[in-house]
Amino acid sequence: MDLSNPVETQFVINAQDVAKQFATQAGPIHLFSKINLQIKPGETVAITGPSGAGKSSLLSLLAGLDEPSAGSIALCGRTLTELSDKQQSAFRAASISFVFQSFHLLPELDALGNVMLPLQILGNKQAKTIATARLEQVGLSHRLHHKPAQLSGGEQQRVAIARAFATQPTLLFADEPTGNLDQHTGEQIIEQLLQMNASEGTTLILITHDPALAQRCQRVFHLDNGQLQEHTV
Amino acid sequence: MRALGALAIRQTLAGFTLPECRALFLALILAIFTTSLMAVMGDRLDHSLSRKGAELLGADLILQSTRPLHPQRTEAAEKLGIRHSGVTQLATMASTEQQFLLISLRAAQSGYPLRGEIHLQPSSTSALPATGHIWVESAILERLGLALGDSLTLGERDFIISHTLISSPDRGRGFVSFNPQAIIRADDLASTGLLLPGSRAQYRLLFAGEPEAISTLQQQFKDGLETSERLIAIDEEEDRRGSALSRASAFLKLVAFLTLLISGLTIFLSLRRFTRLQNRRAALLRTLGLNRAQLAGVYLLQLLGYWFIAALVGTLLALFAQQGLFLLLADMLPQPIPPTRPLFYLLGPAMGGMLVVALSLPALKQLCRTAPADLFHEQLQSSGYPVRISYLVLGLFILLSGFFYLNSLVLSLLLMGILLLSALLIAWLGARLMVLFGHLLQNRLHLGSLLQSRIQQQQRWYRLQIPVTCLLLSLLSINYLALTDLMQRWRAELPANTPDHFLINVQPWETDDVINILQQADIGTQLWPIYRGRLTALNQAPLADTLNAEQLSHGSLNRELNLTWADSIPAHNSLTQGNWQPDQPGVSVEEKLADELGLKVGDLLGFDIGGTRVEVPINSLRTLRWDSFQPNFFYIFTPAQLNELPASFITSFHLGDRAGEINRNLLQNHPTLTLIDVRQLLNQLQTLLGQLAQLSTLLLLLAALAALLLVYTTLHQELEQRQKENALLRTLGASGTRCRQLDLLELALTGGCTGLLAVAITELSLWPVHQRLLQLEPVLHPTLWWALPLGSLVLFVTMGLISHRSKSLSASYRLLRQQL
């Protein structure tokens, strides 16, 4: 099965009756049940909601990093949880990228190294050229050889964005990418994400609790009390 | 895959800036270094020491006979590439114009001795006396009033005394070795006419060569041993030196085992921390598309990277350290020191590699199961370390190395069980003790309540740190005390006034005068009557009817023994069974002999003493020290049992430097006395024992260093963790000084508790060690009671101070922010 070429389907994400609960020592936590979500290729989607509502949990389900307690999720037409670890990983490497609130760059690698890493994992021979181009795209051509510790928060996040787009993923998941940044920098970062999304045709799933940022996405969902509701603009 | 390799390499290098990787790396170096060093040192020392034994013996193997040895014997040795030489030793009269003296003459062939050296005065390099020359011990010169250059008559031939014999290996065995010694060339022996058919001489063949060849030869000889022949090998020597050597090598092995245990534990703890702190990174790499196998590969490569560098560094260090140590020890060891066997350098890296792989595999498996989803949650969840499997691996490792070093599965199992149980017990006790102290201090210190809550929070840490440190301290102090006891025992075996002369053949009418002469020279002594006799009956039946075949062949039954009587049991004997009742007919029997012959208290023994039959019941069993240089007896009768029988007397005493004068005095008045000089033997022994003690101390110091590093590693890991908490506390407004005081207070308390528990463990473990192994009355060690807790307290506080100094606020704040 060739995992690098996604199966042609109408929905890039198709979640059906998804439920999630955690068993904890204090008893089970029911985050949500019966969540349905269909997203088409190239769409930009924002998910908002109060802290603790389960946004991050939903995101990791949608990205196939976690298994739902009930229901099914298909990414690009295939159910990830039915695949072997190897196949899942290969699919992730080729088609899914993440941007996190706290950047998560490898501290020992410089900006270029961090962006090259996913390409190298894919065995891409042009890793360096592509990574350099990506960093230029996010305006960091003068920071190629700086280590994360030498970069500001905004710059680190831009490196993370360059890394996320390096492999031309089908899906990009961003969990509060501006949460650790001041408002101005945050807006720039969102701008960057949307720009890249527009130029690459990547589907973007963005978690934020800034309504203004959410409004810049095509579709906005609100998760609260276990209910996911779409706001029609 | 090149990308993954490169990633692993970068990760390895980057790891050097992370505290837990640094700890792991240092621990590995330490483990590899100490294991290799111990292996190489142990091997070379063992080699050296057994050579030292060989040098007292003069060979690696000796075949001794009362008849000339068959040439086949030397041919067998030549086939195996073993060097050989021969010597004939006999007791004979040496004479001057005025005097006679019984001496022990050795006629040596070329190459003699094969191990060790003959020391002469004036010093000489010639291997054998020149033809017509003789080397004699100073006792011969003293007693016969001779000087170098004078001539001495042996049988039909005169010899020129060319050198004084200061010391020589292979003094011979038994009676012949007690007389003053002289050496001539073997080719000169015939011309003396001393060696007539029927003359009592010892013929010895000496062999030296590779250990494997020697043991082959030994086996060959053993299989075809004639009744007149006896094999003497270093490792079969049951004498003082033998037991001192084996005790020393057992001690070395124990120390090596201890070091290995410590290293293993260090690696285990560092690895645990390393994998615990890697989960975020692992999760990230998973989101970037690495599958589990690839992730495991990257981490395994990283760990192997540390192992590889540590192996290089550790081996190099071991190489230099052992060179240095042997340079330091050069004076103490026989030269040349045998070369290092390179194979032993591989032991450390092999052990380290095995440990890393075995201990990290379960952890890596766990790491690879890291849920990438964790990355979305900001609170740091450390991945669990698969504790159970790792403990299993660690236990297996202890068991294996225990088996390797102690040569006994049962013993190492027992040891492991004891270690485990004690660790659990100490963990529980330590945590309780901390709570108790926290409670006591709560209202007495201004930091009391903060301390109290800190202690409540840190229970988990105490349950790890306290048992680890406590066991280390206990093991070290047990070893240290065992070593001091060992040394004391060695010293006690040969105190300064150890008798260095035996006087035998004292006739009953000479006893008063002999005692007089000795008393005038301020030498107090006891004369023991000697009766020559043998055991012939047990419970009124001949031995043949009551003993089995093996018992009947017992050495003590086939020759005449020296029997004696006494009012009381000698001081260097101790009763183990029965009672000594001097007014009742009875005999006290040496315990080991009684055991071998199946004799019990109450048995009626029949002796044949010069034709007279004597029957007495066994009243007691006793142990004695053959190495006491005192007259020793298998059988001691109560008074009045042997009164009417003819006896001669024996005694031993210390003469030291006054030997010449008193010898002359005694022998001039009583020419038939035999005075046996054992000073040379004694000196050789004292030197050897002193060196063994120094070596053991040195190795113990190395183990202590390893232990210190382990405690440092564990403590440092915790303190680094503490920095994060303190950084948090400080951002909440607690003053730096307050944090610091609280930390130090807690550390002092932890150190003190650990030390206290270690004292208890040490004393409890030494009890059986003393009773069973060293056969000493168990004693408490009062110094330990304050030294150990104080030392441990100082250790903890010092580490705390070091750790505090190394972190500024901004650095610890950065620590807080560190995510990957």
Ligand SMILES: Nc1ncnc2c1ncn2[C@@H]1O[C@H](COP(=O)(O)OP(=O)(O)O)[C@@H](O)[C@H]1O
């Ligand atoms: N692995 C887990 N086990 C138990 N509880 C979890 C786990 N992951 C998340 N939770 C809980 O689920 C709830 C929702 O978490 P999260 O998805 O992070 O919410 P949000 O991102 O909307 O703030 C929280 O109360 C969190 O504690």
Ligand SMILES: [Mg+2]
């Ligand atoms: Mg969240």
